[in-house]
Amino acid sequence: MNVPDRYDPNDPRLESWIPVPAGHDFLIQNLPLGIFEAGGHGPRPGVAIGDFVLDLEEIGLLYGETLNGFLALGPAAWRALRQRVSWLLNAENPALRDDAAGRARVLYLAADVTMRVPVSIGDYVDFYSSLEHAANVGRMFRDPANPLLPNWRHLPVGYHGKSGTVVVSGTPVRRPMGQISADNITPSFGASQRLDIELETGFVIGRDTPLGAPLPVEEAEGAIFGVVLLNDWSARDIQRWEYQPLGPFLGKSFATSISPWIVSLDALEPFRVAGPPQEPRPLDYLRHDGPHNFDIHLEVLLQPAGLEPVSICRTNFRQMYWSMAQQLAHLTSNGAGVRRGDLCGSGTVSGAEPDSYGSLLELAWNGTKPLELSGGLRRSFLEDGDTVILRGWCERDYRIGFGECRGTIVPA
Numbered sequence: 001m002n003v004p005d006r007y008d009p010n011d012p013r014l015e016s017w018i019p020v021p022a023g024h025d026f027l028i029q030n031l032p033l034g035i036f037e038a039g040g041h042g043p044r045p046g047v048a049i050g051d052f053v054l055d056l057e058e059i060g061l062l063y064g065e066t067l068n069g070f071l072a073l074g075p076a077a078w079r080a081l082r083q084r085v086s087w088l089l090n091a092e093n094p095a096l097r098d099d100a101a102g103r104a105r106v107l108y109l110a111a112d113v114t115m116r117v118p119v120s121i122g123d124y125v126d127f128y129s130s131l132e133h134a135a136n137v138g139r140m141f142r143d144p145a146n147p148l149l150p151n152w153r154h155l156p157v158g159y160h161g162k163s164g165t166v167v168v169s170g171t172p173v174r175r176p177m178g179q180i181s182a183d184n185i186t187p188s189f190g191a192s193q194r195l196d197i198e199l200e201t202g203f204v205i206g207r208d209t210p211l212g213a214p215l216p217v218e219e220a221e222g223a224i225f226g227v228v229l230l231n232d233w234s235a236r237d238i239q240r241w242e243y244q245p246l247g248p249f250l251g252k253s254f255a256t257s258i259s260p261w262i263v264s265l266d267a268l269e270p271f272r273v274a275g276p277p278q279e280p281r282p283l284d285y286l287r288h289d290g291p292h293n294f295d296i297h298l299e300v301l302l303q304p305a306g307l308e309p310v311s312i313c314r315t316n317f318r319q320m321y322w323s324m325a326q327q328l329a330h331l332t333s334n335g336a337g338v339r340r341g342d343l344c345g346s347g348t349v350s351g352a353e354p355d356s357y358g359s360l361l362e363l364a365w366n367g368t369k370p371l372e373l374s375g376g377l378r379r380s381f382l383e384d385g386d387t388v389i390l391r392g393w394c395e396r397d398y399r400i401g402f403g404e405c406r407g408t409i410v411p412a
Contacts, residue, residue, distance in 0.1 A: 001084055001095065009086040010270050012397035016089045017097040018107075020050035025393060025401025031085055032226070032261035032402070033067055038113040045070070046113070047085050048261050048403070053113050054085065058106045061085070066120045067262070071206040071225055071340040078206070078225065079266055115260035117168045118228075119204055119341035124163040124256065125331060126200075126232055126248075126345040127156050129322035131276070133350035136362045153280060156322040156330045158347075161232070162253035166343060168260050169229075169405045175384060175412040176254040178238035191412035192235035192251075194367075195382040198348040199300050199358030199390055201317055202230035203324050204262055205342040209332055217288045217329035223338070224324060226262040227294075229390045229405035230345045233257065236361055236381070256345070259390070259405040271295045271394040273318050282326070285333055292323040298349055298392045300358070302373065305385030310373050312363060315349050315356035317392075384411045 009029065016028040026032065026048040036046045036053055043065040044057040056062035061081060062070055070077070087093055096102050128134060131148075134157075138147025151157065167173075175195055179187040206225030209215050215223060232252060239251030275293035296317035303309035322330075327344060348358040357363045360381055364370050367380040382388070387408040393401035 001088065003083050003087045007083055007087060009082050010267070014086065015091045016049060017091045018050045018052055018089060023399060024050055025399075025403055026050055026261075027398055027400055028086055028089055029398055030263060030267050030400035031082055032263045032267070033118065034261045035066060035116040035118045036108070036113040037116065038108045043116050048110065049089055051110050053108045053110050054089070055106045055108065056085070059088070066341070067118050068120050068341045071119070071204075074207065075222060078264060082264060082266060115168055115170070117166060117258070118260060118262055119343075121163040121166050121341055121343045122339045123342045124161040124166055124345070125158050125342075126161050126252070126347060127158040127322065127327050128347040129156050129320050129327065130346075130348055130350045130358070131321040132319070132352055133348040133358060133362065136350060136357065140361075140366050153278070154283070155286070156327045158327070158331070159247050161256060161345070163343070165253055166256045166258060169257060169403070169407070171257065171407065172410045173233055173255045173257065173407045174410050176235050176238065176250070177412050178235060178250050179241055180237045181241045184241065187241055192238050193381065194236040195409065196234045196236050196360045197300065197382070197388050198232040198234055199298055199313060199315070200230040200232055200349060201296065201298075201346045201392065202228045202258055203344050203346075204228065205328070205338050205344065206340055208339050209337045211337040212335040213332075213337070214285070214335060215329055215332040215338075217286055217325050220325035220328040221265065221292070223328060224265055226264040227268065227296075227402070228262055229259040229392050229402045231257040231388060231390055231405055231407060232345055232348075233407070234359070255407070257405050257407045258343070259402050261403050263400065263402055267400060268294050268296075268394065270396060275323055276319060276321055278321065286326050286329060288323075288325060292325050293318045293320060294394070295396075296392050296394055298358070298390070301389040301391070302379065303387040303389065304373065304377055304383070307374065307377075309387070309389055312371060313356060313358055315351040315358055317346070317349055319351055320346060320349065382409050384409050
């Protein structure tokens with residue numbers, strides 16, 4: 001399949017022969033990759049286009065039960081695949097457009113497929129890179145006048161999570177059990193009563209780096225394949241008792257949900273923006289100039305059992321203080337290696353306004369200002385049966401999105 005010279009998959013004029021409804025996340029300019037099952041087949045790679053999934057194995061373009069093998073081929077191969085798929089789906093290309101039998105063989109309705117975690121995740125790291133979120137937490141629990149700890153503006157704070165409990169959107173989340181202490185002196189064991197969300201994005205690492213070889217910040221974006229939505233569920237009461245002095249542990253490790261489709265950095269390129277000013281100026285190994293953030297609108301919807309979802313937060317990823325490149329450079333700065341398929345969470349994405357806070361901890365201000373929902377319902381933290389839905393999209397000359405990251409709380 002020969003792609004026309006200088007073919008640009010980000011060209012806003014491109015249209016697909018597959019009808020894509022207005023405002024849909026999965027235009028031809030997007031083409032995110034995922035792993036799906038359908039039609040009696042085992043897990044295989046696919047591309048989301050409108051309300052359909054294109055079977056990349058059936059058309060002979062990509063194989064494997066995860067995307068890790070494809071990531072190993074590197075950025076040139078990533079771009080070449082996206083170009084070929086875009087041209088195959090282009091309204092001006094009759095190859096598959098006019099082949100009814102071929103279309104029936106390679107296209108599935110998205111509603112009829114089962115999505116899987118798209119990569120084998122060897123390691124998972126969660127950062128803490130929203131200035132507004134870190135300041136809000138500091139105001140609540142430390143010093144309202146000086147909410148940030150001294151290190152926060154000098155490095156991307158993070159912790160190592162549990163990769164084995166990263167689950168795909170739609171997987172139920174069981175309320176965790178753990179040690180809880182009301183007085184911070186004497187604990188009891190029981191179900192978390194302060195179960196929370198964290199609105200995040202996550203980036204998927206696309207290359208291996210050797211042990212002992214830090215990744216320079218100017219090379220870091222080239223090692224990132226793409227981005228997903230991420231909900232780092234948090235049991236605030238378990239975390240409060242356990243986190244001193246070593247940080248998050250069982251209050252975080254019970255589940256992390258991600259959206260099933262990875263939106264490539266190439267698809268996000270038209271939405272690149274500069275991040276907020278960094279003061280003081282970062283140390284040399286974290287210093288990079290130019291636009292290294294992305295204009296990604298983010299939303300959280302909360303749906304109590306039997307009711308319609310209600311939007312409780314809208315914010316934007318462009319406000320993140322530490323960029324993905326800086327996070328990855330810092331992660332490897334001590335010589336730690338990374339592997340393709342590793343996942344890094346951005347940390348909670350909060351804005352400056354109360355309706356842009358990316359956690360219930362902030363939205364309900366540690367339970368002192370419960371959210372008013374429809375039907376007289378109130379929420380400070382999640383109740384059994386609640387469904388949380390994260391959405392994200394970019395919009396300029398056209399709109400592309402990430403689909404949903406959804407999870408429903410089931411009893412302990």
